[in-house]
Amino acid sequence: MWMLQHSRLLQGRALRRRGRTAAQCKHHAGRSGEEERRHLRAMRPQGVFLSVLMFGVAGLLLFMYLQVRIEEQHAVTGGDAREHVTEQNPKFHMPEGSKEKKENPLLNPERFSRVLRETSPSQGEGQPSGKTTESPTIKLLEKHQGTKTLSKTFRGMSWPLDTRPLNKSLVKDNTWREADATQEKRRSFLQEFCKKYGGVSHPQSHLFHMVSRIYVEDKHKVLYCEVPKAGCSNWKRILMVLNGLAPSAYNISHDAVHYGKHLRKLDSFDLKGIHTRLNTYTKAVFVRDPMERLVSAFRDKFEHPNSYYHPVFGKAIIKKYRPNACEKALNNGSGVKFKEFVHYLLDSHRPVGMDIHWEKVSKLCYPCLINYDFVGKFETLEEDANYFLQLIGAPKELKFPNFKDRHSSDERTSAQVVRQYLKDLTRTERQLIYDFYHLDYLMFNYTTPFL
DSSP states (O other): OHHHHHHHHHHHHHHHHHHHHHHHHHHHHHHHHHHHHHHHHHHHHHHHHHHHHHHHHHHHHHHHHHHHHHHHHHHHHTTOBTTBOOOOOOOTTSOSOHHHHHHOGGGOHHHHHHHHHHOOOOTTTOOOSSOOOOOHHHHHHHHHSHHHHHHHHTTTOOSSOOOOOOOOTTOOOGGGHHHHHHHHHHHHHHHHHHHHHTOOOSOOSOHHHHTTTEEEETTTTEEEEOOTTSSHHHHHHHHHHHTTSOSOGGGOOHHHHHHSOOSEEGGGSOHHHHHHHHHHSEEEEEEOOHHHHHHHHHHHHHSSOOTTHIIIIIHHHHHHHSTTOOHHHHHHOOOOOHHHHHHHHHOTTOSSOOOTTTSOHHHHTOTTTSOOSEEEEGGGHHHHHHHHHHHTTOOTTOOOOOSOSSOTTSOOOOHHHHHHHHTTSOHHHHHHHHHHHHHHHHHTTOOOOOO
C-alpha cells in the first residue's frame, strides 16, 4: 500500500516537472519569437537603406551611360536638329580664350596678340565614287569607340593633311588668271598662319564631329564645308546638280536644299571612307566677314517670321535680357533686338545654346586641322565659285546662281548695313564681338572692323 502511494507521488512530481518544462519551453519559445521579431524590425531599416542605395547606384550608372551615349550621338550628328547646334561658351563680356585654350592651341590669347602685331590683313587681299556599303553595326561601333579607335586608325597618318597643289589642267580660259593668283594667296596665308600659330600635330577633336558640316559630291570628288550665311544654300544647289539630282540650280526650293536630305555628309561614311576622301577629294570652304555674317544671320532669323528661331531662341533671349518684357513677347519670342541678341552671343551662361548660323568658322570647318584646297569668300562669291567649278570639271553650262535664297526684297547685308546695326551697341560690346570672332578675322585675312 505504501509502495503504491509512493509510486503515485513520484508520478505526480514527474508530471508536474514535465508541465513546468513544457511551460518553460513555451515561454522561452515565445521570448525567442519576440526577440526574433524585434531583431527583424531592427534590421528592416538597414535593408531598406541598402535597397535604396543599390537602386541609387544603378540609377546613377544608367544616367552616366545615357549621358555618354547622348554626348557621343550629338558629336556624331553635329547637333543637326533643324540646323541648330547647342554648345555653351565662356562668360558674358569676356573673350572666349580660357576654355578654348585647352581644346586648341590656336585659341591662345598670347599667340593672337603676337598675330595682331605681326600681321596687317587687308580686305582686298589678297574614295571611289558611289555609295559605301559598310555594315551598320560596324559603323555604329566605329562611331562610338571615340578617341582610342581614332588614334589607332590614324597613327600613321600625317595630320594636318597636306595641302596639295590645285589641279588646273581643266582650266582652259586665261580669264581666270587673276582669280587663280588670289586663290593661291589665300591658301598660302591660311597655311602659313596655321603652321606658325596652330601648333597642331594631331586631331584634338572627335573626327566625326570635325567633318559633320562637310558635304560630299562623289562624282566630281568634291568636299564642301558648309558655312551658313556665306552662300551655302546656293552651294548646296550646285552640289545637287553636280550629283545629278536636279537639272538646274534655279529649280530647287529652299526646303529641298535644307531639309530634303538629298546630300550626304562626310560623317556618314566609315573611318576609311572619311580618310580616303579627305586625302583625295578637292576640299572647299567659303567664308564671309564675321560681322557681316552675324548681322545677316540676325536679320534672317529674327526680323522675319520663323517657326523655329522665335520660340526656341527668341523667347529665351527676351526672357533673360529684356527687363519688364511684355507677356506677348515672352509668349511668342518675336521682336528680338540686335543688342539683346549680342548679349546672348557673349554670355557664358546662354539660356539656349550656340547655333551654326552664327558659330565661328574655326569651329564649323576646322581649317587648321583640315587643309582646304580652295578658300572662297562671300565678297567675291560668283567669281570664286565659277573658278572652282572650272577646277573640278563641272559642266560648262553650270554657273553659280546669284539670286538671294530668301527675303529677296530685303537689301543685302553689306558693310553699310552692318554699321547701322553697330550704332546700337557700345564700343565695349563691339570690341567683344570682334574678340569672339577674332580667330576667323585672322585666319582668313579680314580687315579689323572700325569699332
